[in-house]
Amino acid sequence: MLSIGTLAKRTGTKVQTIRYYEQIALMPTPGRSEGGQRRYGEAELDRLAFIRHSRQLGFSLEAIRELLDLSDSPERSCAKVDAVTQKHLRDVEARIARLDALRIELQRMISECSADRVADCRILEVLRDHEECLADHDRPGA
């Protein structure tokens, strides 16, 4: 029987996080000691490890809930598991693409700025007057 602290150490989770997972019903309500402290077994350890590893891979708690549900019915098709993972992959790819565009823009801004006074700073200028930013949202004349 494991205490919550031991479970936390074994899985690299904070104690509060485990209680939080219980609260949102991602972890089951565990047994308790005489004095009312939580006691866990191996099944809970495995479940929490699954959750934490999925989190490390960036799955949302809702996605993890779905994956856990799926893994509880071993005879079902794993197409759904595949779909959840594919969706997550597409998500990650989209985020990468977006961040990459940001990276390029930031690098451009930095490389273009060789002023030493704030008044002439290219970075601030770009932040102030990006053509896409002002003036073309729904304005009658634009």
Added chain:
Amino acid sequence: MLSIGTLAKRTGTKVQTIRYYEQIALMPTPGRSEGGQRRYGEAELDRLAFIRHSRQLGFSLEAIRELLDLSDSPERSCAKVDAVTQKHLRDVEARIARLDALRIELQRMISECSADRVADCRILEVLRDHEECLADHDRPGA
């Protein structure tokens, strides 16, 4: 004089977001009409555009606050502006690197799974038993 709704449309911001920025003092408290509705001028339009564009580039509200402060003192050195932007760039790069590692892992998982029953699903297996995940956080015997 612009109403909050006009300001919102011009900058592609939601009305609530503008009120939120006012609440956290990122936007100034504006003048009001007779009846108590917010009225804005060009300066506020520019400021909000600056904020929104910076947000599009992924700067945090705290970073934006700093950039706005800096841009209010045009005679100062813009080294600080550069530093804020550099820091943000390094942040973005780190996030990209992390996401890229995730992407590769997810792709590997998906490509390895050719089962059709959940019981044999490689994806779930990987999520369950990642060697780095269990068993090596601070355990005495490990």
Added chain:
DNA sequence: CTTGAACCTACAGTAGCTGTAGCTCGTATA
């Protein structure tokens, strides 16, 4: 038996908004 680390509940806070309820204001049209 004592001590102190670990546990308990309950709640507030984080970023950056977004949405809702229940009201009031402004303005275009008849």
Added chain:
DNA sequence: TATACGAGCTACAGCTACTGTAGGTTCAAG
């Protein structure tokens, strides 16, 4: 001038995924 209705107002709850705190209780080693 009356009225309708979109836009604005405040205040507050909710979102994700935790994290931290206060104030009290339990457990286990010595």
